[in-house]
Amino acid sequence: MTTNQPLIPLSQAKAPYFLxxxxxxxxxxxxxxxxxxxxxxxxxxxxxxxxGPQAAVARMADTCRGLCAAAGLDFAKIARIGLGTxxxxxxxxxxxxxxxxxxxxxxxxxxxxxxxxxxxxxxFANDANAAAFGEFWIGTGEKxxxxxxxxxxxxxxxxxxxxxxxxxGVNSFGSECGHVIVDSSPKARLCVWxxxxxxxxxxxxxxxxxxxxxxxxxxxxxxxxxxxxxSGEKIxxxxxxxxxxxxxxxxxxxxxxxxxYLAIGITTMVHMVDPGLxxxxxxxxxGGHNSKxxxxxLNKIRSEFxxxxxxxxxxxxxxxxxxxxGDAGYLGAAGIARDDYLKLGLR
Amino acid sequence: MTTNQPLIPLSQAKAPYFLxxxxxxxxxxxxxxxxxxxxxxxxxxxxxxxxGPQAAVARMADTCRGLCAAAGLDFAKIARIGLGTxxxxxxxxxxxxxxxxxxxxxxxxxxxxxxxxxxxxxxFANDANAAAFGEFWIGTGEKxxxxxxxxxxxxxxxxxxxxxxxxxGVNSFGSECGHVIVDSSPKARLCVWxxxxxxxxxxxxxxxxxxxxxxxxxxxxxxxxxxxxxSGEKIxxxxxxxxxxxxxxxxxxxxxxxxxYLAIGITTMVHMVDPGLxxxxxxxxxGGHNSKxxxxxLNKIRSEFxxxxxxxxxxxxxxxxxxxxGDAGYLGAAGIARDDYLKLGLR
Numbered sequence: 001m002t003t004n005q006p007l008i009p010l011s012q013a014k015a016p017y018f019l020x021x022x023x024x025x026x027x028x029x030x031x032x033x034x035x036x037x038x039x040x041x042x043x044x045x046x047x048x049x050x051x052g053p054q055a056a057v058a059r060m061a062d063t064c065r066g067l068c069a070a071a072g073l074d075f076a077k078i079a080r081i082g083l084g085t086x087x088x089x090x091x092x093x094x095x096x097x098x099x100x101x102x103x104x105x106x107x108x109x110x111x112x113x114x115x116x117x118x119x120x121x122x123x124f125a126n127d128a129n130a131a132a133f134g135e136f137w138i139g140t141g142e143k144x145x146x147x148x149x150x151x152x153x154x155x156x157x158x159x160x161x162x163x164x165x166x167x168x169g170v171n172s173f174g175s176e177c178g179h180v181i182v183d184s185s186p187k188a189r190l191c192v193w194x195x196x197x198x199x200x201x202x203x204x205x206x207x208x209x210x211x212x213x214x215x216x217x218x219x220x221x222x223x224x225x226x227x228x229x230x231s232g233e234k235i236x237x238x239x240x241x242x243x244x245x246x247x248x249x250x251x252x253x254x255x256x257x258x259x260x261y262l263a264i265g266i267t268t269m270v271h272m273v274d275p276g277l278x279x280x281x282x283x284x285x286x287g288g289h290n291s292k293x294x295x296x297x298l299n300k301i302r303s304e305f306x307x308x309x310x311x312x313x314x315x316x317x318x319x320x321x322x323x324x325x326g327d328a329g330y331l332g333a334a335g336i337a338r339d340d341y342l343k344l345g346l347r
Numbered sequence: 348m349t350t351n352q353p354l355i356p357l358s359q360a361k362a363p364y365f366l367x368x369x370x371x372x373x374x375x376x377x378x379x380x381x382x383x384x385x386x387x388x389x390x391x392x393x394x395x396x397x398x399g400p401q402a403a404v405a406r407m408a409d410t411c412r413g414l415c416a417a418a419g420l421d422f423a424k425i426a427r428i429g430l431g432t433x434x435x436x437x438x439x440x441x442x443x444x445x446x447x448x449x450x451x452x453x454x455x456x457x458x459x460x461x462x463x464x465x466x467x468x469x470x471f472a473n474d475a476n477a478a479a480f481g482e483f484w485i486g487t488g489e490k491x492x493x494x495x496x497x498x499x500x501x502x503x504x505x506x507x508x509x510x511x512x513x514x515x516g517v518n519s520f521g522s523e524c525g526h527v528i529v530d531s532s533p534k535a536r537l538c539v540w541x542x543x544x545x546x547x548x549x550x551x552x553x554x555x556x557x558x559x560x561x562x563x564x565x566x567x568x569x570x571x572x573x574x575x576x577x578s579g580e581k582i583x584x585x586x587x588x589x590x591x592x593x594x595x596x597x598x599x600x601x602x603x604x605x606x607x608y609l610a611i612g613i614t615t616m617v618h619m620v621d622p623g624l625x626x627x628x629x630x631x632x633x634g635g636h637n638s639k640x641x642x643x644x645l646n647k648i649r650s651e652f653x654x655x656x657x658x659x660x661x662x663x664x665x666x667x668x669x670x671x672x673g674d675a676g677y678l679g680a681a682g683i684a685r686d687d688y689l690k691l692g693l694r
Contacts, residue, residue, distance in 0.1 A: 088659070097659075146517055160619065162514050162521075169621025170493055171663035174509075179618035181655070184530055184611045196655065199618075264531045271526035271546075272507065272619055274516025308528070308543065312435070312444075316518035 003031060003042040003327050010072050013040055016079035016341065019064050020334030021114070022127060023085040025049065025101035028060060029326070032067040033334035037138035041067040042330070053096070053105040054113065061117035080341045081122045082333030083114055084130030091172040094124045123337040126168070127329055129175050132159020133166055133339075134332025135279050139324040146275035149322065150177055150262070151282035156201040159332075162273055166336065178205070182264040203261035206237035206284045213240050213254050223250035241286045244293045255286055255293065256300050263304030270309060270317055281322030288321045350378060350389040350674050357419050360387055363426035363688065366411050367681030368461070369474060370432040372396065372448035375407060376673070379414040380681035384485035388414040389677070400443070400452040401460065408464035427688045428469045429680030430461055431477030438519040441471045470684040473515070474676055476522050479506020480513055480686075481679025482626050486671040493622035496669065497524055497609070498629035503548040506679075509620055513683065525552070529611040550608035553584035553631045560587050560601050570597035588633045591640045602633055602640065603647050610651030617656060617664055628669030635668045 013034035022029040025047060032041040043063050047056060068075040088097040094111025096102065111124040125133070132149035136159075141147035145164060151157040158177025160167040167174040178201035179191065188198030189208065202208050217229045225243050229235055243251035266278050280298070287294035298321065306314045324331060360381035369376040372394060379388040390410050394403060415422040435444035441458025443449065458471040472480070479496035483506075488494035492511060498504040505524025507514040514521040525548035526538065535545030536555065549555050564576045572590050576582050590598035613625050627645070634641035645668065653661040671678060 144517075162509060163512065165510065165512055167509050167620055170491075170623030171621050171660050173618065173657070173660050173663075174621040176618045176621070179657075180615045181611055181618075182528070182531055184608075185532055196657070261531075264528055268527045268615055269619060271520065271523045272616060273514055274518050274521040274523070276517030310520070310526075310543070313518050313520050316520075 002044070003029075003039055003330075004325055005031075005039040005042070005327055005331070007042065008034070008038045008040060010040060013038060015077070016338070017073060017077060018334040018337045018341070019067070019078055019081045020330035020332070020337065021060055021064070021081065021083045022130065022329030022333055023047065023056075023083070024127070025086070028056070029330045030060065030063050030067060031327075031330040031334060032071055032073065033331060035338065037331060037335065039331070040071040040073070043067060049102055050104055053102075053108040053110055057110065057113045057117050060114060064118055078120050080337040081114065081118060081120050082125065082130065082335065082337030083111060083122050084125045084127040084329050084333040085110060086127050087172065089124075089126060089172050091124055091126065091168050094122075123333075123340045125166070125333060125336050126159075126172065126175070128157030129159040129166055129168060130332035130336060131157070131281060131328035132161060132175065132332065133335045134324055134328035134330075135281060135322050136161045136332075137335035138331060139328060140279045140320055140322055141277055144275075144277045146273065147277045147279060148177065148266075148269050148273065148275045149279045149281055150266075152204060152206065152280060152284035153282040154205060154207055156205045157282070160269075160273055160275070162275065177265065177269060180265045180268055182261050182268075200261060200265040204258050204265070209237040209240055209254060209258055209284065210235055212257075213251070216250060216254065221250045224248045225251065237284050241293060244286065245291065252293070252296070255297050259297050259300035260304050263301050263308060266301065266305050266319065267308040270305075270313060274313065276317055278317065278319045279322050280320070281324075281328060285321055294321070349391070350376075350386055350677075351672055352378075352386040352389070352674055352678070354389065355381070355385045355387060357387060360385060362424070363685070364420060364424060365681040365684045365688070366414070366425055366428045367677035367679070367684065368407055368411070368428065368430045369477065369676030369680055370394065370403075370430070371474070372433070375403065376677045377407065377410050377414060378674075378677040378681060379418055379420070380678060382685065384678060384682065386678070387418040387420070390414060396449055397451050400449075400455040400457055404457065404460045404464050407461060411465055425467050427684040428461065428465060428467050429472065429477065429682065429684030430458060430469050431472045431474040431676050431680040432457060433474050434519065436471075436473060436519050438471055438473065438515050441469075470680075470687045472513070472680060472683050473506075473519065473522070475504030476506040476513055476515060477679035477683060478504070478628060478675035479508060479522065479679065480682045481671055481675035481677075482628060482669050483508045483679075484682035485678060486675060487626045487667055487669055488624055491622075491624045493620065494624045494626060495524065495613075495616050495620065495622045496626045496628055497613075499551060499553065499627060499631040500629040501552060501554055503552045504629070507616075507620055507622070509622065511686075524612065524616060527612045527615055529608050529615075547608060547612040551605050551612070556584040556587055556601060556605055556631065557582055559604075560598070563597060563601065568597045571595045572598065584631050588640060591633065592638065599640070599643070602644050606644050606647035607651050610648050610655060613648065613652050613666065614655040617652075617660060621660065623664055625664065625666045626669045627667070628671075628675060632668055641668070
């Protein structure tokens with residue numbers, strides 16, 4: 001896998017330079033990024049989670065050095081490194097706590113380990129917050145002062161930026177937009193992380209769409225998906241999207257209903273931070289801008305939001321898809337490093 | 348009416364000095380405040396809304412001069428003035444839009460008018476946001492970096508401060524915590540401002556508590572309030588509190604249910620901004636810290652929140668009553684002026 005960003009040569013790049021590291025459960029994406037958000041070099045390496053975090057940190061540091069060498073940049077010229085990882089975490093102390101997809105990495109001081117391995121200062125962030133910062137810096141949010149990003153994937157992540165400032169939270173639980181309550185009834189769906197009831201994630205994540213679809217099929221819904229389901233095929237959100245593209249009414253209804261819950265959550269978020277821009281990222285975009293179903297999904301969210309909010313707020317709020325795709329994480333991590341570097345430089 | 352803040356003499360005050368102006372529908376509170384948040388002089392004047400905003404601005408400016416004279420401070424020594432008004436408003440442009448309790452003040456450029464009348468720079472804020480900033484600066488939030496304030500009064504207002512930064516919003520609709528959706532069912536109560544369904548304000552404001560109580564009494568609830576209701580007495584939230592103090596089970600249930608909706612809203616707010624501190628201000632505190640009913644209300648909110656959130660977030664979040672009462676608005680306005688003054692001073 002590579003980046004979708006065009007790579008620029010060092011001769012066209014602007015100092016200072018940053019490295020962005022985006023740690024996932026399977027892969028780690030690392031990019032060398034200039035002051036304008038342009039990528040000079042990129043590499044994706046395997047996480048190899050069971051080998052433990054110290055080994056991974058050593059390979060991250062090697063990759064960082066390799067990217068600089070490939071771009072012809074002295075590694076000492078790196079101004080700062082940004083590191084995004086999945087929660088749970090303690091951002092202020094630079095610790096992983098208990099990230100569910102990294103069982104061998106629990107309670108590891110990853111920020112300090114990467115600082116030691118590279119000799120550079122590291123800015124530490126939640127991966128979804130880093131992705132939000134990427135979209136804010138050089139993606140859909142480029143011309144905005146504030147933004148909310150919702151990442152619709154296996155779960156629902158999020159990142160909130162207010163007047164240029166990323167909301168990390170006092171307990172490193174800021175911007176957890178997937179845990180906004182959109183259904184307070186006793187029958188509300190349970191959050192996959194246990195405990196929470198009626199969270200947005202239980203309605204608008206790919207896992208939720210899959211679960212809701214299967215429940216409907218089990219209840220006898222009239223759908224082209226019935227045959228697939230009965231034959232034991234996995235009914236993923238992707239499969240629901242494909243059925244909807246084929247005109248399946250049941251699948252379209254599921255997508256509409258997902259849009260309604262997203263609109264409820266977005267209304268609440270907008271009434272709290274009034275960002276002017278809400279961006280939908282992540283894999284579950286039902287085809288996005290290039291698909292009839294994706295645009296129906298987006299327009300349903302927009303029209304429901306308009307119903308739920310006040311007219312001047314509706315007029316002053318844009319809802320749109322993200323543009324950076326899987327690159328948002330490493331770009332945002334680099335952007336956070338840049339932001340910290342510039343702030344510290346002012347002191 | 349006066350302030351509950353002890354007044355200090357100029358000899359004990361610390362420069363720079365600020366004036367805080369808190370505009371309400373009936374009265375305008377103005378305080379002369381030092382760099383540490385101490386009040387040197389205070390006056391409450393009538394709004395005289397029908398006389399129009401220009402006349403009120405002239406009286407505000409006169410009062411500002413008078414307070415300085417009373418404290419023995421040269422008016423020219425004021426560093427900046429803070430002005431809080433009820434919305435709707437355009438904060439960036441310094442305009443009132445259509446504040447419902449100020450029908451003769453619509454579309455008035457109040458910030459620039461006050462600057463012209465005083466010769467000082469004016470920081471402009473929403474009144475609830477100003478109150479939040481007051482509590483954050485020198486009230487319950489004094490030792491915190493972030494805070495959410497909910498003001499429970501006729502409506503539910505709010506103010507959100509993240510890492511010292513007040514969320515005003517791109518459309519001047521930031522921190523409108525009363526419009527967080529806490530019930531998305533089709534039967535949800537309607538927001539008094541029209542349009543919105545299931546907003547926190549429709550469940551946890553004094554007007555909502557009164558309306559919900561009356562509905563219960565009409566449905567035949569067994570309560571000491573029945574006699575009062577049937578005799579035509581007004582069943583205010585205050586009256587519900589008094590009945591609860593007397594042990595009325597129906598009234599206590601209403602207060603418990605109010606706490607449940609507040610906990611739902613607070614959970615959503617905490618999952619978005621993770622402030623570490625949520626403060627309940629406004630007149631509807633059911634007696635606050637000094638009352639058994641008030642503490643039952645607070646503890647019910649706390650226990651429900653604990654059920655609804657994640658254990659580490661519950662541990663890292665304090666929910667408590669505000670401490671500044673009706674002084675929060677003018678103190679916060681002065682605090683916002685101070686904040687802007689200090690920020691601008693760094694440039």
